[in-house]
Amino acid sequence: MSASRFARILRHALPTLALAAPAGFAASTAQLPLPWMIGPLFAVAGARMAGARLEALPGGRQAGQWAIGTALGLYFTPAVVAQLAATAPLVAAAAFGALLVGILCALFTLRWGGVDVPTAFFASLPGGASEMAHLAERHGGAVDRIAAAHALRVMMVVAIIPFAMAIAGAHGGDLYVPLVGEVDWVRFPLLVGASVAGAATLLGLRVANAWVLGPLAGVGLLTALDVPLSAMPGWMVNTGQLLIGCSLGSRFSREFFRAAPRFMSVAALAGALSIALAFAAALLLAALAPVPLATLALATAPGGVAEMCITAKVLQLGVPLVTACHVLRVVVLTLGAQPAYAWFARRIDGREPAR
Numbered sequence: 113m114s115a116s117r118f119a120r121i122l123r124h125a126l127p128t129l130a131l132a133a134p135a136g137f138a139a140s141t142a143q144l145p146l147p148w149m150i151g152p153l154f155a156v157a158g159a160r161m162a163g164a165r166l167e168a169l170p171g172g173r174q175a176g177q178w179a180i181g182t183a184l185g186l187y188f189t190p191a192v193v194a195q196l197a198a199t200a201p202l203v204a205a206a207a208f209g210a211l212l213v214g215i216l217c218a219l220f221t222l223r224w225g226g227v228d229v230p231t232a233f234f235a236s237l238p239g240g241a242s243e244m245a246h247l248a249e250r251h252g253g254a255v256d257r258i259a260a261a262h263a264l265r266v267m268m269v270v271a272i273i274p275f276a277m278a279i280a281g282a283h284g285g286d287l288y289v290p291l292v293g294e295v296d297w298v299r300f301p302l303l304v305g306a307s308v309a310g311a312a313t314l315l316g317l318r319v320a321n322a323w324v325l326g327p328l329a330g331v332g333l334l335t336a337l338d339v340p341l342s343a344m345p346g347w348m349v350n351t352g353q354l355l356i357g358c359s360l361g362s363r364f365s366r367e368f369f370r371a372a373p374r375f376m377s378v379a380a381l382a383g384a385l386s387i388a389l390a391f392a393a394a395l396l397l398a399a400l401a402p403v404p405l406a407t408l409a410l411a412t413a414p415g416g417v418a419e420m421c422i423t424a425k426v427l428q429l430g431v432p433l434v435t436a437c438h439v440l441r442v443v444v445l446t447l448g449a450q451p452a453y454a455w456f457a458r459r460i461d462g463r464e465p466a467r
Contacts, residue, residue, distance in 0.1 A: 124167035131155050131166065132358050136350070145274035146426055148353035149360075149419070153270060156361025163366060173359035174323040177418045179352030181324035182307040183344040184421050184435055185331025186292060192432045193336045199433065202401050206411045207440035209393045210238050211448055213414060215456060216389060217382045221261075222460070225378035227254065229460050233453050235261035236382055238414035239445035243320050247449050251457075257372055261379040263363040268383045269415035270360065274423050282406035282429060296342035303341045306330040320446050324418045325439060349422075356418055386414040403433065411437035 132152030139151030160166055188196075196203070214237035222232035230253035234244040241262035245255045310330025314322035334341060369376045394408040401408075407430030413420050417438045424434035 120167075121170065124165055125169045125172075127164075128156055128166040128168060128358050128362065129354075131159060132354055132361075136354050136357070145278040146270070146353065146423055148350040149357040149422065150270065150274065152354050152357030153267065153361045156358050157267070157364040158361075160362065160365050166362060168359040168362040169355065172355035176352035176355035176359070177321070177324035178307060178311060178327050179344065179348050180356070180418050180422050180425075181311075181327035182303065182331050183349050183352075184324075184425065184431065185307070185310075185328045185333075186335055186341065186343065187425075187431045187435070188332035188335045190336055190338055196432055196436055199401070199403070202397060202403065203411075203433070203436045203440055205397060206393070206408070206437040207444045209412060210390075210414065210441045211444060211452060213386050213389045213393070214238055214445070215452065217386050218456065220385055221378055221382045224381075225375045227257065227375055228252070229457050230453070231257055233456050234258050234449070235379060236386070237445055237449055237452075238265065238386055238441075239449060240320050240416075240442065241266075243446055244449065247453070251453065257375055257379075260363075260371070260376065261382070263360070264376065264379050265383040265386065265414060266416050266419065267360055267364075268380070269387060269413055270419050270423075272387060273410065273413050273415065273420075274427070277406060277409070277423070277427055277429070280406065282404075282409075282427060292341055292343045294343055295345050296340075298342075299340060300342040302334075302339075303331060303344070306334050306341075321417050321442055324421075325442070328435065328439070349425075353422060356422075360419075383414075390414050403430070407433060410434045417442055 132155060135151035135155035136148040137151075139147030144150055156166055214233075217236035218233040221227065221236050222229060225232055225235075227235070230248050230251035234248035234253050235258040237244055241259050244262060245253075245258045248258050249255050307327035307330050310328070310333075311323055311326030314326035314329070319325060331341065390412040391409055394405060394412045397403070397408050397412070398405040406427075407424070410420055410424050410427075410429055411434045415423075420438050421431070421435045423429075424431045
C-alpha cells in the first residue's frame, strides 16, 4: 500500500468507522431493526451530506458481504434444502416478478424523469448497481445517474422495510435455524476455508455479488451435506453489517441531489413504486402459497442481496427462502437484463438497440 493511499485511509476511512461504531451501538441500544447497518448508514450519509469528507474503508463492503454470506450458509441444512426444492415455483415467481417490477418502474422513470430509454430502464431494474451501470454503458445510458438511482433505491429499502416489519411485529416466527448456534474455534477454520473457497470460485467466474454468494454457496454446500461447522461469532456479523452500512452511506453527498434534481426526485418515487409493487407481488404469492406474508415481503423486496438476507436473519423470517429468492433474482436480472432491454427499447421507439 502506497503512503498516499494509507494517508487517505487515515484521513477519511477511519473517521467513518469512528462515527459508524457509536451510531450502531446507539441504534442497538434503542432496539432499532438492523441497528449495526441502519445506524452507520444514516450517520455516515447525514455527515457526508453535511459536508464531511468521509469514505468507506477500502474492501469494507466485500468484507461485510463475506461475513453475512458465511452466516447465511449455515441455514441450508438438508431438511431446508428439501423444503426449498418443494417451493421452487414460488422462488422462481418471486425472482421473475422482479423483472416485471423493473419494467413498470422504467416506464414511470421514462415518462417523468427526463432521461433516455437506456438510462430509464437500467436505473429502474432492481439488480446490482455495478452490473446495471455496466450494461447501460453499452447502450449509451447515463452511468452516473443509474448508479445514483440504485444507491437511493437500496437506501430506501433498507430504511423502510425493516422498520415496517418491526412495526408490524413480524419477528421471531421463523422455524428455520442455522446448523449450529455456538462458535467452535476448532471447526472455525473449516468454516472460513469453505467461505473463502466459495468466494474465490465465483470471483474467478466473474459472478455478480461473489463476496456474498460465494461464501453462502461454499458454507451452504457443507451444511447441506451435514458437515459439522462452527457458527459465526456475533461480533463478526455485526461488523459486517456496519461495513455495509458505511459503504451505503458513503455513496451520498451534498451534490447527490443537486446534480440532477428532477431525475433524483423521480428516482425516489420510482423506488417507492418498486417497494409498493413488490409488496403487491408478495400479497399475491401469499394468497397462492402457505408462506407468511412477512417472509414473502422480504423475498420480493427490491433491495440488495446482502441487505435483504441479513434483514431476514435478524428478524428470523424465512432466511433460506428469502436468500434463495434474492439469489435467483440476481441471476435472472443479470442474465435477463440485456434481452429485456432489447424488448423494451423496441416497444418504446421501434428500433433495435445498439449492441
